[in-house]
Amino acid sequence: MTQNTPLPPCHLRITSDVRQRVLSAAQLKARGVSAAQAAGRCGTGGPWQQPLPGVYVLHPGPLSGRERLRSALLHAGRTAVAGRRAVPRRSAGTDPAYGEAVVTGLAALSLHGFAAAPPAVSLDRIDVLVPRVRRLRSVRYVRLMRTSELPEPELLDGLPVAPVARALADAVAGLADAFAVRRLLTEAVREGHCEPAVVVGELNRAKVLGRPQVVNAVDSLLAESRASAEDRLYGLVREHGLPEPLWNVDLRLPGGPHLGGVDAYWPEEAVALELDTGAPRYGRTGGDRRQEEHEARWSGYAARREHLERLGVTVVHLSPGKLRDALEQQAVVVRTALMAAAAREPAAHVVILPR
Template structure:
């Protein structure tokens, strides 16, 4: 009896090119025929009992689906895999994180990281994202926080989650339900800043390490102005009444440095408003915050600021 090729094709299409030997046997396929497709045909084995029905490159969704089929009933994508699904991460992870109900024991497999979860299956905990069962956004944030190695990782994750349309209130509710979670205190503090306009880890570092540490005036964040030609321009930070603006160019937003649009905006603001624009990147804020603060002080003083900055150490160039 010939194998039902059309049924196999439909099954593989629904599952991003992946099938299981169990599914094939249910369709009436002979085990010997399956073995020939792997040994001498175009199929490849991704996990025990999980096959991809072509020999070309395997895309990430196929690996994710294969990991879910390997993990079996009740499995969902979580942690880095869920973060990529939700748009928190720009590139797919090298391994696929999968969460399974705590009562189940699943054998390990290369390329798959398994997590056993007690509350898996609770209402609203997971849903389909791009046709793959995935933990919800707030719980994905909590999972990724357990992997964060530094404060910067925490800040970047929260800002990425908010940019991907996760409500800060949703994250806060999830945090409040997890009193022992990692970085809890910092997360609650950052959520306040995110809601207040700190859109990136770079902006938060600027406020803390450049402004607060050196007792500079606090700039208004995410300020919008309408120019005479009707165009709207926005600045990351504006020192109101002093004609000094600060733009913070992170690698994510400006991978190649200042763009043509940035240059036009800086020129337009200078010509129409007389404001000078200082532009900083990660190295200026993270590695040399004192030198950056000294330059901001010089700009503010040139525009009439008479405040007294505070050096943060004996070697700090801020005077």
């Protein structure tokens, strides 16, 4: 049965394809089923049901997780102006009837494979992003979240889904349970879904970074991210046969100013290594002050690096993500910096102190 083949209601039966079991009123009409016919089959004891306005499920039993998700998207994708079709912004494989609707929150995280996110079938609410100009209301198990910043969705199992960081921020915005927030944030970074800085940026955009349960979870997240990155750095040095550096030391000029701490330092080659595990922190102070503190922090990092390099010290920055996903490539970066030391002018003498 093709999508546009008109058939009487008795010929529309349950199939293995959820797209043929859950249909909008417009899709039924295209198949020759009028609104009155559809309503008649949804009566008491009827073979169909209408879980949401304008959406029909062609069987009477409980909805599966996929059916709940598709019905939510079909409801959210209903045209804003009668008689006009929504203009899809989706890639091939997405039903145009979804319009610009995007699954987000816990339902999206479940689709991304989060163990800490309940499956869609058990969620009391499915969050769906829609353009701010839409005037549809949240209803039953669907919460419509109007936004002027629709993310570019990922296509998961044929459904438009918000990227992990956006879905995470939208989920956290609706959670008061500190333990649940911590589990979600920790899994996002530990399982490699996204970097801490990206997570913190989205939490800031959602204006939830200042909530106590989020502050505590982010503190734990950043500490765990750094510990994992340090473990990978130790493995990089030892597994790839690099010279053993001095770990976690402070550098300063003899009798002069403090140059800052580094995660590893090779004194003979004058190569310093720093892990980029810091993430912008917002939400604890006012808007202008937050931005000023953020800019001051990163300006300080840049100034310190420039100072070290003027002294002849090569500074290598490695991110936790690159250590996780491309360890061998990062070993080459460090080895190249160490080998290049022989061709450089000798660095200024620095005092090395334990940190």
